[in-house]
Amino acid sequence: MEALGIDIGGSGIKGAPVDVTTGELTRERLRLATPAPSRPKAVAEVVAEIAGHFDWTGPVGVTFPGVVIDGVARSAANVDRSWIGVDARETFSVATGLPVVVLNDADAAGLAEVAAGSARGQRGVVLMLTFGTGIGSALFVDGLLVPNTELGHLEIRGKEAERRASDRARDEGGLSWGKWAGRVEEYLRHVEALFSPSLIVIGGGVSKKADRFLPMVKVRTRLVPATLRNEAGIVGAAMAAAL
């Protein structure tokens, strides 16, 4: 079975049809710029454009970079604040004319990694952390997702963790890989002390360059880069839509 997965990020909105049993994209993905400001109507137009590009008529899964409860956006740290309280599922369904499921971006990426990526078959507590504009988190217990954990907002040294250790913080702060790896390590130590996971999957755009920083990050827990790389959000959104 196929579903269309669409991943809304801080700079780009990416989508592709996905074979939800294998987790593979069945067509080349389309990436369009995230509108600025990223208000609901403007974002919904881009989502509809992606569905139109693929002549899509089936189920659609869309990720959102904030808390999503029953399709409604409840936070908006890295998108326009006017999203808060908006029924994202309804907004995207109306824009595309299709059935839509909406979930948190990191939760979607985690679902994909657990089903078809580097956490496949892993029992116990698994944590997926995505390092991008913010830090996203997805917590699994024996493969079951605990949604909306929002661990990027934990406080480290009096600051939100994502302000110190996201990929954006590395970029904007002009941090060397070594310096940034130190911040990531400090963050991961905090998280592992709270959850004692068996495995931590490192995702987000920066996971493509895992060899530049992961060897420098020393923690107790086994750390692996996401195997679906930056496409995990698309794949997980499609999988959620096909449930």
Ligand code: BGC
């Ligand atoms: C948001 C999360 C999101 C993460 C990654 C955070 O700022 O609060 O909901 O998963 O960024 O986009």
